Amino acid sequence: MTTADPAPTPPAAADRIYVGYLPATPRARRVATIAIGAVVAGAAALGGVIAAAQRPAGPAVWDEQPQTWDGYVLEKPYPMLIGGTQQSPTVYLLVGVGKIGAQDPLKGLGGKPARVSGTLISRSGQGIIELHDGDSVTPLAYDPGSDLPFSSHVASAGPESRAGEIVDFKCFLGAMKPGDGKGHKACATLCILGGIPPAIVTPTQGGGFEWAVLVGTEGAADPQGVIPYIAEPVRVFGERWDVRVLDRPVMAILAIDRIERIGG
Amino acid sequence: MSAGYKAVQWNAHKRAYDAAAVSAVVVFVGVYVGVSAAALGPDSPGPEVLALRGLGLCGLALLHAALCIGPMARLWPGLSPLLYNRRHLGVMIATIGASHAAIAVGYYGGFGVRNPVLAVVDSAPTFGSVSRFPFETLGMLALVILGVMAATSHDFWLRRLGPRAWKSIHMFVYLAYALLVGHVAWGVMQSEPGPVAPALLGLGVLTVSGLHIAAGLKELRGARVGGGAPAQAAGDGTPWVDGGDAGTIADGRARVVALPGGDRVAVYRQGSALSALANRCAHQGGPLGEGQVIDGCVTCPWHGYQYVARNGSSPPPFTDKVATYRLSVRSGRVLIDPRALPPGTDVPPTPIAPSGGVPTAGSPRAEDPS
Numbered sequence: 001m002t003t004a005d006p007a008p009t010p011p012a013a014a015d016r017i018y019v020g021y022l023p024a025t026p027r028a029r030r031v032a033t034i035a036i037g038a039v040v041a042g043a044a045a046l047g048g049v050i051a052a053a054q055r056p057a058g059p060a061v062w063d064e065q066p067q068t069w070d071g072y073v074l075e076k077p078y079p080m081l082i083g084g085t086q087q088s089p090t091v092y093l094l095v096g097v098g099k100i101g102a103q104d105p106l107k108g109l110g111g112k113p114a115r116v117s118g119t120l121i122s123r124s125g126q127g128i129i130e131l132h133d134g135d136s137v138t139p140l141a142y143d144p145g146s147d148l149p150f151s152s153h154v155a156s157a158g159p160e161s162r163a164g165e166i167v168d169f170k171c172f173l174g175a176m177k178p179g180d181g182k183g184h185k186a187c188a189t190l191c192i193l194g195g196i197p198p199a200i201v202t203p204t205q206g207g208g209f210e211w212a213v214l215v216g217t218e219g220a221a222d223p224q225g226v227i228p229y230i231a232e233p234v235r236v237f238g239e240r241w242d243v244r245v246l247d248r249p250v251m252a253i254l255a256i257d258r259i260e261r262i263g264g
Numbered sequence: 265m266s267a268g269y270k271a272v273q274w275n276a277h278k279r280a281y282d283a284a285a286v287s288a289v290v291v292f293v294g295v296y297v298g299v300s301a302a303a304l305g306p307d308s309p310g311p312e313v314l315a316l317r318g319l320g321l322c323g324l325a326l327l328h329a330a331l332c333i334g335p336m337a338r339l340w341p342g343l344s345p346l347l348y349n350r351r352h353l354g355v356m357i358a359t360i361g362a363s364h365a366a367i368a369v370g371y372y373g374g375f376g377v378r379n380p381v382l383a384v385v386d387s388a389p390t391f392g393s394v395s396r397f398p399f400e401t402l403g404m405l406a407l408v409i410l411g412v413m414a415a416t417s418h419d420f421w422l423r424r425l426g427p428r429a430w431k432s433i434h435m436f437v438y439l440a441y442a443l444l445v446g447h448v449a450w451g452v453m454q455s456e457p458g459p460v461a462p463a464l465l466g467l468g469v470l471t472v473s474g475l476h477i478a479a480g481l482k483e484l485r486g487a488r489v490g491g492g493a494p495a496q497a498a499g500d501g502t503p504w505v506d507g508g509d510a511g512t513i514a515d516g517r518a519r520v521v522a523l524p525g526g527d528r529v530a531v532y533r534q535g536s537a538l539s540a541l542a543n544r545c546a547h548q549g550g551p552l553g554e555g556q557v558i559d560g561c562v563t564c565p566w567h568g569y570q571y572v573a574r575n576g577s578s579p580p581p582f583t584d585k586v587a588t589y590r591l592s593v594r595s596g597r598v599l600i601d602p603r604a605l606p607p608g609t610d611v612p613p614t615p616i617a618p619s620g621g622v623p624t625a626g627s628p629r630a631e632d633p634s
Binding site: 017020032036044053054055099100183184187189190194 | 277278284285289292296299306307309310312318321325329341342344346349371375377378383385387390400451452454460461555558565567
């Protein structure tokens with residue numbers, strides 16, 4: 001048996017529940033003030049912690065100042081320009097604007113001298129040239145007195161395997177930061193489908209990397225062969241071919257025999 | 265409460281709430297971008313990636329906050345000011361998520377030979393692999409859910425769809441949350457090795473689930489489970505439910521009683537009389553029994569919707585109604601007829617009888633339970 005009286009005291013006005021359309025009670029004001037401070041401070045702390053924990057995207061630089069380069073064009077397996085001087089030859093892969101290769105503007109220029117204009121994307125001393133839209137390639141007349149390193153060939157260096165990540169080389173060198181990892185997989189896939197050279201990159205001590213352009217067994221571009229393995233830890237087995245200028249190796253190309261995922 | 269619809273019915277509280285939320289977003293993204301640039305220098309991700317990540321992380325953090333507010337307000341009613349404008353928070357989350365997705369699609373899927381959206385969600389899909397599952401798909405699905413929720417968040421849709429259907433749609437926020445946890449686990453956590461991402465995400469999941477469990481347990485403990493009172497039976501033999509000691513309900517407050525069928529009844533005291541109405545607010549299903557009598561009306565703690573206790577109807581010009589229940593008091597015990605009356609049915613308040621007093625029936629139509 002219980003009693004109904006005395007009736008509990010009605011809640012005082014200060015104890016009124018929070019109702020948004022009524023004037024806030026001092027208690028609600030106190031709660032709101034503390035909550036706003038806590039949320040803003042928490043947002044700052046969380047943003048800072050997450051930012052500080054990110055991995056570096058790499059020392060990649062896209063120099064947007066337009067430049068021109070003279071050299072000899074190689075069309076296959078991917079367009080490249082062999083330039084510099086006979087004492088100090090250089091080789092740059094050539095790509096188009098966006099996620100498109102440079103195959104079209106260089107068609108028919110294989111083995112010929114040309115002047116290209118574009119911008120340089122580089123990372124750890126390795127560069128790639130993005131051609132301008134429009135008239136970015138001008139064929140040059142053969143000049144026997146030129147200092148261009150005109151003698152180049154591709155030679156086998158035998159079987160080789162490399163562990164690393166398959167990337168599109170344009171983004172990896174700095175078109176995007178970061179241009180690797182799973183978060184970049186969709187972009188890398190699109191780039192490689194569009195004709196950007198795929199490469200396997202292997203990190204080295206000191207933040208550098210080794211790399212090789214990937215081609216199919218027959219030595220031709222084979223984007224479909226690498227797409228299932230992009231942005232994963234893999235080991236690529238195949239035959240290595242070196243682009244040699246004046247008999248010096250300037251670029252490694254790995255003709256894929258097979259690709260194995262590392263760790264499953 | 266409203267009798268008509270406006271895009272947003274602003275008041276000082278909503279403005280302050282939104283200003284605080286926008287400030288938190290700006291501070292989060294600003295600190296994230298600033299610390300990234302300062303800590304990583306030339307090795308910092310590019311501006312597009314910083315914007316993409318900043319917005320995505322901010323949206324996920326806000327979603328955690330939105331999911332925690334509900335149970336926190338149940339556990340600590342003093343925090344109910346945080347609950348008041350939660351729908352604006354939801355719209356903000358969907359907007360931030362859409363911005364994050366737009367940058368991702370434009371940056372990663374654009375400038376190429378394929379449709380940008382397809383390029384992002386359909387690039388070498390590996391749906392059959394657990395470790396290589398395409399995280400973008402999870403994010404897109406979550407965004408669709410959040411978008412539908414934001415689009416239907418207005419009271420116009422609440423009224424058109426009805427509270428139950430509306431609430432059902434909005435419960436999909438938990439699926440969206442699970443999808444976003446997967447989006448991060450299969451995306452950021454595989455790209456950004458290190459303990460911080462899994463630690464923060466794990467802490468977030470534990471906090472959200474822990475608060476929900478704690479609030480659920482509190483509700484289970486708090487709601488008096490009414491037992492049958494065989495001696496008290498309605499005309500059809502349905503036993504009335506014992507709602508506990510009538511005298512210990514505070515004036516202007518309620519006791520929530522769980523009926524055998526699972527429905528909950530809020531038994532409100534106004535002065536020396538009791539009234540009972542459904543515990544679910546007609547607006548968004550808020551717990552009416554955790555509210556208070558303000559200006560003579562039962563007031564929902566979530567958004568302040570009000571009802572006259574004796575008939576479950578909102579005062580004019582409002583038209584919202586909830587079910588009412590007949591009451592009786594016998595020997596100081598509250599007895600509840602578990603059969604809900606149609607929403608808006610008038611039931612005169614039941615006086616609380618003095619100790620040992622004669623029981624009184626709460627409705628002129630009520631069968632005398634004795």
